[in-house]
Each structure stands twice: as structure tokens, then as C-alpha cells.
Amino acid sequence: MDFHYAPGATPLDPDEAAGLVPPHITTQGDLNAWEQINIAQGDRWGVRQRKRELLDEGFIRDLHRQMFNRTWWWAGTFRKTNKNIGVDSTQVAVKLRNLLDNTKYQIEHRVFDADEIAVRFHHQLVWIHAFPNGNGRHARLMADLLAMRLGRPRLTWGSGKLASASVGELRDQYLAALRTADLGQLTDLIAFARS
Numbered sequence: 001m002d003f004h005y006a007p008g009a010t011p012l013d014p015d016e017a018a019g020l021v022p023p024h025i026t027t028q029g030d031l032n033a034w035e036q037i038n039i040a041q042g043d044r045w046g047v048r049q050r051k052r053e054l055l056d057e058g059f060i061r062d063l064h065r066q067m068f069n070r071t072w073w074w075a076g077t078f079r080k081t082n083k084n085i086g087v088d089s090t091q092v093a094v095k096l097r098n099l100l101d102n103t104k105y106q107i108e109h110r111v112f113d114a115d116e117i118a119v120r121f122h123h124q125l126v127w128i129h130a131f132p133n134g135n136g137r138h139a140r141l142m143a144d145l146l147a148m149r150l151g152r153p154r155l156t157w158g159s160g161k162l163a164s165a166s167v168g169e170l171r172d173q174y175l176a177a178l179r180t181a182d183l184g185q186l187t188d189l190i191a192f193a194r195s
Contacts, residue, residue, distance in 0.1 A: 010083050016132040019073040035071050039137060042067030046145050054142075054149055055100045057093070063145075064131055064138050072133070079132045086129025095128045107150065114150035118143040119190045123181045136174075143193070155193040 025031050045066040052059055065076025078092045087095045103121050106112055112120065122143035129135045144154040158170045177189040 010085060010129065010133055010135065012133055013081050016072075016074060016079075016081075019132075021069075021071055021073055031071075035068070035134075038070045039067045039141075041070070043141055046141060047148075049145075054145055055104055057096060057100065060096065060100075060125075060130070060142065063142065064134065067138060067141065068134050074132055075134075076131075078130050081132075083129055083132075086127065086135075092128060092130050096125075096130060099124045099128065103146075114147060114152045115155070115194060116186070116190055117150065118147040118152070118155060119186060119193045121146055122193070123178065123186065123189060126178060127182070156195060157193055158195055 020031075022034060025034055042063060046063050049059070061076040061078075068075035079086075079089050082089050086092075099121065102124075103117065106117050106120070111117070122139045125139040125142060126135055131138065140155070140157055147153070147155055158174065173192060177192045180187075181189045
């Protein structure tokens with residue numbers, strides 16, 4: 001299968017690309033459709049996990065696994081190679097632990113409102129880039145689940161159409177908001193998350 005990556009997407013290395021589970025997928029369109037079905041299953045699983053600790057490495061891995069386990073054999077496994085984005089692969093677990101601890105502190109001490117905590121968590125989870133692929137989709141679902149746990153509705157991420165947008169204006173807005181957040185300004189990303 002020849003993968004065609006959208007702007008801002010993380011390319012897979014050959015070993016990761018060889019981890020495709022379903023043998024019938026031969027086009028990028030097939031892969032996108034298959035992943036969407038798998039992600040919807042992961043979303044339903046995540047919403048049902050009301051008694052589990054959300055801000056936990058095990059939950060982070062399990063959610064990724066549930067979102068991509070029928071697509072990639074490495075689903076739920078931290079990446080072992082460096083990418084065009086993200087922390088050094090040897091630092092993923094450490095940076096994730098720091099993010100989880102900082103987010104718990106922000107919640108306990110009400111440092112920010114619930115939406116801002118969820119969006120800050122999303123931004124940092126994307127920045128860490130824990131998995132070979134699916135990090136943005138995973139981080140958005142994690143932020144949605146966190147917002148709901150904090151008593152807010154699910155974030156809308158451009159009216160919910162971002163999940164299926166691999167190219168186009170909506171994805172460009174999202175990526176621009178992420179880049180602005182990388183510079184320390186989260187206003188655009190917070191606004192986009194509720195647009």
C-alpha cells in the first residue's frame with residue numbers, strides 16, 4: 001500500500017506501515033474509511049469508561065488501542081522512532097507523566113476553566129506525539145473525554161467535521177491554531193475547539 005500523507009500528518013516508517021492489520025486495504029481512501037470505523041468504536045469505548053482514571057498512562061494507551069486496534073498491530077504502543085514532530089522517542093513516557101501530573105494539578109487547583117484545561121491537555125498530548133500515528137485524533141478524543149469529565153459538553157473541533165478532514169480549510173485552521181499554541185498563545189486553539 002502506498003500511503004499519501006496529508007499536510008501536517010506524521011509519516012510512518014516502513015516497519016510501522018507494515019503493521020497494517022486488514023489485508024484488503026489497498027488505497028488511502030480505504031484506509032481512511034477503515035480507520036473512521038475503528039475510531040468510532042474507540043470513541044464509544046472511551047465514553048463508557050466512566051469509572052476509570054482518565055489521566056493515566058494505561059488509559060491513554062488503551063484508548064489509542066481501542067481507536068486503532070483493527071487497523072494497526074502497534075495500536076496503543078508508544079513510538080520507538082523519532083518523527084517530524086514530537087519529543088524524542090526516549091522521552092515519551094517521561095513527558096506524558098509530566099503532562100498527566102500537571103493536568104491533575106490544574107484541575108485540583110482550578111488553574112484554568114474546564115475548556116482551557118482540556119485544550120491545553122490536547123495541545124501537549126499532540127506535542128508529545130506518543131504513538132506512530134493517530135495522535136491528533138487520539139488527543140482530540142482525550143480532550144473531549146476530559147471536558148465531559150469536567151462537566152462540559154464534548155468539544156466541537158470545527159463543528160465535528162475535523163475527524164474526517166484530511167485536507168482542506170478546516171484542517172488548515174486546526175494546524176494553524178496548533179502552531180500558534182506552540183508559541184504559547186492558546187486563544188485560537190481554544191476558540192477552534194468550541195467552533
